[in-house]
Amino acid sequence: MGSPSIWRNFAREYRCYLEKMALLRKINRILMVLLVFMVYVILYSRMHRTPSPPSHSDTRVESGGVGGAVGGGGVGGAGGGAAAAAAEDVSEAEDDILVVICAAEERMGGAMTTINSIRSNTDASVFFYIVTLHDTVPYVRQYIEKSELKDIKFKILEFNPMVLKGRVRPDSSRPELLHPLNFVRFYLPLLVVKHRRAIYLDDDVIVQGDIQDLYNTKLQPGHAAAFSSDCDLPSEVVRTMGMQTTYMGFLDYRKMEVRELGINPSDCSFNPGVFVADIELWKRQKITKQLESWMQQNVKHNLYSSAMSGGVATPPMLIVFHGKFTNLDPAWHVGHLGWSPDTQYTEASLSDAQLLHWSGRFKPWDYPCVHMELWEKWYVPDPTRRFSLVRPNS
Template sequence: MTLRRVNLVILVLLAVAFLIVVQRNLLNLSDFLHKESPDAGLILPFESELSLDLRRESGRKGEEIPVLITAAEDRLGAVVAAMNSVYQNSKANVVFTIVTLNDTVGHLKMWLSKTSLKNIKHKIVIFKPELLSGKISKDPQTLEAAKPLTFARFYLPAYIPETEKAIYLDDDVIVQGDIQELYETSLKPGHAAAFSDDCDSASAKGIIRGAGNQNNYIGFLDFKKEAIKKLGMRANTCSFNPGVILANLTEWKNQNITQQLEHWMELNTQEDLYSKTLAESITTPPLLIVFYKRHSAIDPLWHVRHLGNTGAGNRYSAQFVKAAKLLHWNGHYKPWGRTSSFSDVWDKWYIPDPMGKFSPVRRHS
């Protein structure tokens, strides 16, 4: 046998060996995926879990619409109702990113896998509370508002890294319109986010007397503090509600929005910059500062608010609530509780907990 033939044989044997190795690796991967139940999902490097049902629905095509929502253990029923309303009212290719804590994952996966939501496209991401170390006050009066998951919206690009745009939703919402319409809202050049202003005609109907200046900046920030004065912001500027955010993640990253938000969080722990009449959420003030006159607008019907405030929801007519694209029960009274307005609307989208841990509290109970 000539040297040339020997070399050819060696090359053929090497090629065969390579193909065998590739085949074994593919088989091992296949075995791994089969061992993981469809409910468990595929473990991704950054501690998230991706549902395996991503190609199951032929009726949902087109560009993916990323929607991020947080899932706290004591509010899982809210998350399920919100996701169900988005899913059922749109034919769009919606992919949910659900940000939660380690101790909630099992309950959440069970709820999704054992109900009509089993086919939704989703990934579960674990929030790391240590991200907030040194960034939030330990004042006992603000501990309730400082629950870790409320800050997940500050880190949108980290949880949805490969997309241009994304939607963030609070868990106490119900979506009645097609989410694609919200997603296609235009953002002005250079704007990293769009919000619904608190002075718009829809939300202004729900402002409550005696609840503080919840519709302008002075209701959230202490304008006597030097750090706030230096910004040159007008105290009567209309505020916005960050319970619904349409984000341009490319601009978010380019402008270092997350780092800016963290800066103001840290500064507040040192100088106490927030207003003493602070309305509801301590996540709002840093956003108001960073996005001052640098955000686009969301159609008011895509964020009808104040349904969770005493008496405010009752100012809306049944016809107006029906026409709203998105309803938000911001405030103390939630639709899974006893005293909320329009809880019957929320009930339409709620899916009972297969583990029986969560159940709405109703007046007749």
């Protein structure tokens, strides 16, 4: 038997051991509760989190050409890469001249006329990116494959209008200018993957020259695009348009945000319905992000509206590219033929023009409109008969 002091020490150490074990069990219980709580929070957040916003340009792709098969693919949002396109039976080469054009259902004949005028006046290999909305995709394909355009190389891109949610102020003065496809030009780098350069054209254009000459426009260093100055229009047109060839005609200079830009209101504007873009520079300079920023500024402060001459798609381009674009040869954009049903261009200005643009309210497939015969020369009748010309005797 040991001495009493040894037993007392043993008892004291044993009690300490039991107390430590009790404390460890208590800590373990607390840790277990915390772990269960964290798991609950994670599961709850996953079940109730807000869905992520739509990508900037959620597009689906259809490959086209003779016997073109339906493809798949898409484009991610800003900061996200473009998804790979599905297998194609049409060869899209990097050295093809890429032309991007939108095809709205109600203006389909216009887009097809533009395409026909381009392919009829060049020997170069042209590839068309035709951008439209979901419900119109079959119509685009039928129009092409059942008409004389069936030999073109093309790809149909489906544009998701949800990208514009919260970025476009509702405006009833000219609702046609709020059409989602008017904003496709903002998102070119998210549509164009294989090519370093692209031509964007509105659907109220005909090309009388060789599109390769436009494509080969030399951009000045640091310039992501080339546009045509409105001050380069024929003098008879400039006189009738007044301020609508300057920034005063597009921006509300009563607003502080506009005045702080430091842009002279008498500076010449340009028309973004025809331009050549350097896709790499556009991405590097974050042009799309800048354009979206000005769209959101307009929603907050109403800096421009459809009541002004350019609607809501032109002013962001004018702001972002002010003093930062190369001038196109004036012959490559004789515009505003749709400005008035009465203003006639001289025969010389029309014959020398490489490109004619019926920008304005009066379109060449409607009536009245000036110089319709020049546009109608390239018109491809709709094989589905959904689109038809409006003429005095129709």
